[in-house]
Amino acid sequence: MKILRYTIAIAGALAALTTANVRADELVIWSRTNGPAEDKALKQIFSEFEAANPGVTIKMETRSVDEHKSALRIAAASKAGPDLYYMWAGLGLGGEFVKAGMSAPVDEYYAKYKWNERLRPLADAYTTLYPPNRHGVPYQLNGEAIYYNKELFKKAGIAQPPQSYDELVAAAAKLKQAGIPAITFGGSVNWHVMRLMDVLLETKCGAKAHDALIAMTVKWSETTCATDAFNEFHKWTSEYTLKPFMSYDQTQSRKLFEANRAAMMLEGDWMANQLRTETKTPQEFGVFAFPTGTDRLYGFGVNFYINPNGKKDLAAKFLDYFVSDKVQQENLGAFGPLGVNKNVAPKNPDVFDKAWFGLFDQYKASFVNGDQGFPLDVTTEYWRIINAVATDTMESGKAAAALQAFIDKRG
Amino acid sequence: MVVVPSDTIVLPRRSWRDGLTSAQAQGWILLAPALAIYAGFALYPMIEVFVLSFQKWNGLSPAREFVGFANYIFIFRDDPVFWMALGNTVIWTALAIVIPPILGFLLALALNQALPGRNALRAVFYLPVVIAPIAVATMWKWMYDPFFGLFSTLLTDIGFQSFIPDWLGNRRIALYSIFAGYVWQHAGFSMVLFLAGLQGVSDSLVEAARMDGASRFQVLRYVILPALRTTTTVVVVLSLIQSLRAFDIVYGMTLGGPAQSTQMLALWAFTQSMQIHDFGRGAAVAVVLLLMTIAVIIPYLLWRARNDKAQGRSA
Numbered sequence: 001m002k003i004l005r006y007t008i009a010i011a012g013a014l015a016a017l018t019t020a021n022v023r024a025d026e027l028v029i030w031s032r033t034n035g036p037a038e039d040k041a042l043k044q045i046f047s048e049f050e051a052a053n054p055g056v057t058i059k060m061e062t063r064s065v066d067e068h069k070s071a072l073r074i075a076a077a078s079k080a081g082p083d084l085y086y087m088w089a090g091l092g093l094g095g096e097f098v099k100a101g102m103s104a105p106v107d108e109y110y111a112k113y114k115w116n117e118r119l120r121p122l123a124d125a126y127t128t129l130y131p132p133n134r135h136g137v138p139y140q141l142n143g144e145a146i147y148y149n150k151e152l153f154k155k156a157g158i159a160q161p162p163q164s165y166d167e168l169v170a171a172a173a174k175l176k177q178a179g180i181p182a183i184t185f186g187g188s189v190n191w192h193v194m195r196l197m198d199v200l201l202e203t204k205c206g207a208k209a210h211d212a213l214i215a216m217t218v219k220w221s222e223t224t225c226a227t228d229a230f231n232e233f234h235k236w237t238s239e240y241t242l243k244p245f246m247s248y249d250q251t252q253s254r255k256l257f258e259a260n261r262a263a264m265m266l267e268g269d270w271m272a273n274q275l276r277t278e279t280k281t282p283q284e285f286g287v288f289a290f291p292t293g294t295d296r297l298y299g300f301g302v303n304f305y306i307n308p309n310g311k312k313d314l315a316a317k318f319l320d321y322f323v324s325d326k327v328q329q330e331n332l333g334a335f336g337p338l339g340v341n342k343n344v345a346p347k348n349p350d351v352f353d354k355a356w357f358g359l360f361d362q363y364k365a366s367f368v369n370g371d372q373g374f375p376l377d378v379t380t381e382y383w384r385i386i387n388a389v390a391t392d393t394m395e396s397g398k399a400a401a402a403l404q405a406f407i408d409k410r411g
Numbered sequence: 412m413v414v415v416p417s418d419t420i421v422l423p424r425r426s427w428r429d430g431l432t433s434a435q436a437q438g439w440i441l442l443a444p445a446l447a448i449y450a451g452f453a454l455y456p457m458i459e460v461f462v463l464s465f466q467k468w469n470g471l472s473p474a475r476e477f478v479g480f481a482n483y484i485f486i487f488r489d490d491p492v493f494w495m496a497l498g499n500t501v502i503w504t505a506l507a508i509v510i511p512p513i514l515g516f517l518l519a520l521a522l523n524q525a526l527p528g529r530n531a532l533r534a535v536f537y538l539p540v541v542i543a544p545i546a547v548a549t550m551w552k553w554m555y556d557p558f559f560g561l562f563s564t565l566l567t568d569i570g571f572q573s574f575i576p577d578w579l580g581n582r583r584i585a586l587y588s589i590f591a592g593y594v595w596q597h598a599g600f601s602m603v604l605f606l607a608g609l610q611g612v613s614d615s616l617v618e619a620a621r622m623d624g625a626s627r628f629q630v631l632r633y634v635i636l637p638a639l640r641t642t643t644t645v646v647v648v649l650s651l652i653q654s655l656r657a658f659d660i661v662y663g664m665t666l667g668g669p670a671q672s673t674q675m676l677a678l679w680a681f682t683q684s685m686q687i688h689d690f691g692r693g694a695a696v697a698v699v700l701l702l703m704t705i706a707v708i709i710p711y712l713l714w715r716a717r718n719d720k721a722q723g724r725s726a
Contacts, residue, residue: 070685073470096688100471187580188668244557246580246669256558376687381491387670391582394670402491409489411481 027314029060029304030075031086032068037273041334049321056314069093075307076102083310084318086139089126089301090372092379097305098130104308105133109316115323122366123340126301136303137319138340143299143359143366144195144268145289147275152180152263161288165203168291172240175263183236184262186253187246187390190383191371195266195298197233197386198370202292204229207367214373221404227397234389234396246391254278266290268299269337272352287355289363297363300372381406457701463694470688482695493696496667496674499586500655500700503593503675507654511594512646515601520631522602523609533606537599544596548663551592555579555664579665582672589664589673596660597653601646608642609635641718648711655704676700 034042046058061082063071068086075081076097087094097103106127110116115137116124123138148161153171156178162168172182185193202210205225212218213226220226237245242262245253250267257265258279265271275282290298304322306315321327328341337356338344346353371379385402388394394402464482468475486493522533539547554561555578563575578588612635620634636643658677661667667674667682674682676696684693 066685070470073688076471077473096469096471102471188665190666190668244577244580247555247557247577247585247665248580252556252558261558377689380682380687384492384671387668391580391669393582393672406489406491409485411485 025055025057025314027056027058027084027311027318028082029058029084029086030068030071030082031060031062032065033062037334041331045322045327045331048327049318052321053317058318072097072102076100079309081307081309083307083312083315084304085307087136087303087305088372089129089136089303090368091129092372092374092376094136094303094305095130098135102307103135103305104310104312105135106137106306106316107134109137109319110134113316113320115320118325118341118343119323120338120340120342120360121364122297122299122360123301125365126303136305137316137323138301139304139322140302140335141299141338141340141360142268142270142301142336143297143356143363144266144369145287145298145355145359146183146264147257147267147271148264148286148288149257149260149262150284150286152260156180156263161286162291164291165293172236176240181242181262182240183264183266184242184253184257185237185245185266186248186250187387189249190387191369192250192253193237193245193390194370194383194386196236197229197382198367199266199290199292199298200229200232200236201226201370202294202296202298202367203290204232207294207296207365210367214368214370216374216378216407219404220407221401223400226400230389230396230399233386237390238392246387269352269356272337272356273333275352276350283351285351287352287359289359294367295363296365296367297359298369299366300368301366377410378403378407460694460697460701463690464698466691466694468690470690478691482691486692486695486699490692492671492674492679495671496676496679496696497699499672499674500657500676500703502586503590503657504651504654506590507593507597507657508647508650510590511597512601512643512650514594514598515603515646516605518598518602519605519609523606533602536602539596540599540603542596544659545663547592547596548589548660551589551595551660552579552664555588580669582669585665585669586673589661592664593657593660597650600653601650604642604646604649605639608639611642612638644711644714648707651707652704655700655707676703 042060046060050056050058062068072081072085072087081102085097087097089095094103110127119138120141123141126138126141127134127136129135146161152175153161156171156175158171158174162171175182183196185196187193201213205213205223209218209223209225213220213223242253242256253265254267254271254274256262258275272282272287275285279285292298304315304319306312306319323341325341325343328339329344332339332344332346337353338360345357349357370382374382382403385394385399389396389399463475465477465479466475467478467481518536522529522536526532553559555563557563557575557577557580560578562578566572566575576584579585616634616638617630620630625633656677657675658681661673661675661678662681665673667678677700680693680696680700682693683696684690687693
């Protein structure tokens with residue numbers, strides 16, 4: 001009996017402590033590990049918001065990407081978790097959490113705060129992926145394009161960035177003739193070389209068929225352009241890619257690009273900062289969109305999603321502050337080269353700023369990376385098939401059928 | 412009057428209170444915390460994994476759907492990676508029970524001699540065992556780097572640039588390249604066990620064999636190896652169990668690639684559960700691996716029990 005009393009007392013004390021830790025005016029945010037610039041900016045934004053809202057505190061918990069996803073799954077099962085969380089917007093990531101009911105619709109807050117009047121259309125589009133409601137508020141907008149080495153292009157006799165896919169292939173051939181590997185990828189991380197396949201699908205199939213293939217509403221094995229894209233992919237990996245590339249990752253690939261070992265690299269807007277800090281002559285590099293021939297830019301969006309079991313109003317109030325002109329202008333560059341707010345612009349734009357702002361202004365729509373469009377099991381098989389084609393262990397002509405066979409059997 | 416046969420001993424009935432004072436009960440009390448932890452953190456998860464292998468669950472939905480043998484049917488019939496992972500696990504295990512033990516034995520034989528700096532050398536060869544496998548993976552990954560790695564640089568320096576293979580990117584050699592790192596890490600473990608075994612080989616037996624005219628090889632073949640039979644069994648079984656659990660080094664070096672060609676059962680179970688979030692299929696793969704491990708462990712435990720009994724160490 002005595003033991004029972006002690007146990008109850010200890011349990012009560014623990015419960016009291018736990019309750020005391022979750023304060024009514026504390027906003028809990030979960031995110032993946034932030035970069036140094038992003039971390040500094042967020043801390044500043046949090047303290048300003050707290051100062052403007054006496055009594056409110058913001059607590060951010062960060063984890064590595066995989067741990068972040070796992071923690072959110074555990075939270076979903078227990079109906080607990082953060083008030084706000086960071087997640088990529090694509091079907092295989094943010095889509096899963098929306099489907100599982102872990103995202104509160106934000107339509108009423110959009111109407112209340114008029115967010116769509118200040119958000120970039122490309123960023124805003126990632127909140128309407130899961131009708132009938134809006135889910136998430138844009139946190140980050142990323143584009144991926146070809147970075148090229150101006151000097152190596154000049155050496156190969158290429159006067160200007162290619163404007164069409166045929167011109168791009170011709171440029172790659174010229175580079176090869178000049179003894180320069182045209183492009184570099186890090187094959188050990190599946191998603192890096194996947195980008196090449198993604199843009200080739202967009203190029204060969206066009207926007208509508210590409211979307212249908214990713215949504216798996218058409219058969220890969222019966223869609224000729226899918227096989228064309230795999231054939232083209234094999235051509236690039238066997239003839240134009242810096243080799244060997246299957247055993248190193250995207251970071252080593254970037255180092256090789258910076259060391260002038262390859263003329264092009266298909267990377268995200270975030271690489272601009274790396275080129276600025278890791279090379280002595282960043283102006284020697286340029287950026288152009290992969291010429292898919294469609295009117296869509298390759299890239300993805302990241303949203304902050306509101307947990308329906310969390311403090312929704314407080315979360316929305318913070319998000320309103322976060323996407324405000326003032327915060328986005330003051331922290332431009334901390335969350336990617338351009339913010340999600342269309343009213344901001346860099347004060348002293350360099351060559352990369354100009355290139356990326358130009359691309360985001362030029363394109364009104366985007367297509368996402370394969371691993372964000374597919375469910376996770378299909379993504380894993382997509383990677384296996386891409387790598388098998390790249391390593392000559394699967395004929396490119398059989399790749400589309402192999403992927404379809406998996407899709408048919410997945411149940 | 413009851414007549415009790417003279418060879419029958421009647422023991423008094425003991426209550427649990429009597430038992431509490433006995434040495435056996437004290438043993439159980441001392442074991443209880445460890446057993447509770449084992450039950451909570453090993454037995455329960457094992458049972459949970461077994462149950463999960465008959466369910467469909469993505470870690471997000473509140474309900475787990477019972478699907479019978481569907482997960483097993485999928486991994487055996489439709490999963491394009493499972494058989495590759497199983498094949499790699501078998502190859503890996505076969506190599507792991509031969510190569511590190513042989514190397515460890517040779518090292519033990521050498522370091523059992525009265526060499527100058529013998530203890531330092533023993534420490535050097537044992538050192539990789541204490542390094543975390545993920546750190547070993549990182550080191551070897553760098554050494555295999557096709558542009559800046561140690562092996563590529565060495566081959567370039569001696570004029571064999573055109574023969575530099577893509578150690579971790581060529582699916583025909585990637586598994587064996589990883590295995591080389593595994594051997595480097597585990598040979599020292601076998602070495603230490605064999606060294607301990609060699610201490611038990613009677614010097615007088617070796618001397619007697621030599622006086623009878625036995626060559627060095629004959630001494631090894633007919634005196635040392637038979638004396639190391641128990642040690643060899645322990646080394647082989649422990650190497651086998653370790654090899655079935657191979658995960659970190661593969662994860663750290665290739666993530667199972669290229670094109671899943673270095674995938675192993677342990678890593679595939681992890682990938683299915685923690686990256687694809689198909690906990691049912693991941694659990695099915697884990698159960699297959701568990702059954703393989705049990706098939707090895709049970710005979711080993713029985714052998715150990717028989718051996719202990721023969722040596723009079725039974726309870």
